[in-house]
Amino acid sequence: MASLLAVADLGALLRWSGLVRGPAPQSTAIVCPDALVAEVIEYLRVRHDDRVGPMLSDLAGVEMAVERFYPSGDMSATLTDVAARAPTDLDVTLCSPVALAIKLGLPLVTTSNELAALAHAHVAEVTILGR
Amino acid sequence: MARLAEQAVAEGVTLSEWVRQLLDRAASLLSPSELAARRVELAATAATTDEFEAYYAARLHRGRDARRSTRRAG
Numbered sequence: 040m041a042s043l044l045a046v047a048d049l050g051a052l053l054r055w056s057g058l059v060r061g062p063a064p065q066s067t068a069i070v071c072p073d074a075l076v077a078e079v080i081e082y083l084r085v086r087h088d089d090r091v092g093p094m095l096s097d098l099a100g101v102e103m104a105v106e107r108f109y110p111s112g113d114m115s116a117t118l119t120d121v122a123a124r125a126p127t128d129l130d131v132t133l134c135s136p137v138a139l140a141i142k143l144g145l146p147l148v149t150t151s152n153e154l155a156a157l158a159h160a161h162v163a164e165v166t167i168l169g170r
Numbered sequence: 171m172a173r174l175a176e177q178a179v180a181e182g183v184t185l186s187e188w189v190r191q192l193l194d195r196a197a198s199l200l201s202p203s204e205l206a207a208r209r210v211e212l213a214a215t216a217a218t219t220d221e222f223e224a225y226y227a228a229r230l231h232r233g234r235d236a237r238r239s240t241r242r243a244g
Binding site for chain 2: 102104
């Protein structure tokens with residue numbers, strides 16, 4: 040059954056916002072760590088070759104689609120714990136949705152098998168979006 | 171109401187200001203039908219899953235190079 044509210048990773052967020060094709064989360068609403076905003080901007084730089092107009096337009100669409108960007112500073116201890124358990128080369132910022140799901144006790148929706156594995160033992164419900 | 175008042179205090183604003191901010195935020199969010207329409211609208215230009223997965227995999231593992239070049243503390 041779809042959750043009312045879930046935490047999205049970068050892949051789920053971009054599908055939710057319509058910027059990447061593929062099945063979107065089935066939740067009613069999603070929340071994300073605010074650290075993902077910079078990751079969205081980084082992705083948009085690549086996607087739009089640093090053209091600021093399209094980047095801002097897409098960014099606005101993302102911001103209008105997310106229920107709340109949760110302050111990453113409020114979950115720093117949880118993120119530290121997640122980072123220490125993660126494979127050594129896994130980027131900590133992109134692991135932040137796992138920490139937020141743990142912190143808030145919410146389901147995690149992701150397009151990454153690695154983040155799903157990292158969340159598995161600590162998040163009650165993890166959904167990996169198919170292609 | 172007591173719970174709302176607690177949240178307002180926690181965020182350092184009056185209850186009326188907190189409710190106003192809440193309503194502003196709700197008004198700026200896309201409704202589920204608007205979001206669905208937006209996905210349809212963007213479908214033609216959206217990145218493919220293959221394109222994004224290649225980007226995401228590289229980004230997820232960017233710590234690899236940084237680790238190689240960083241001396242361990244202590």
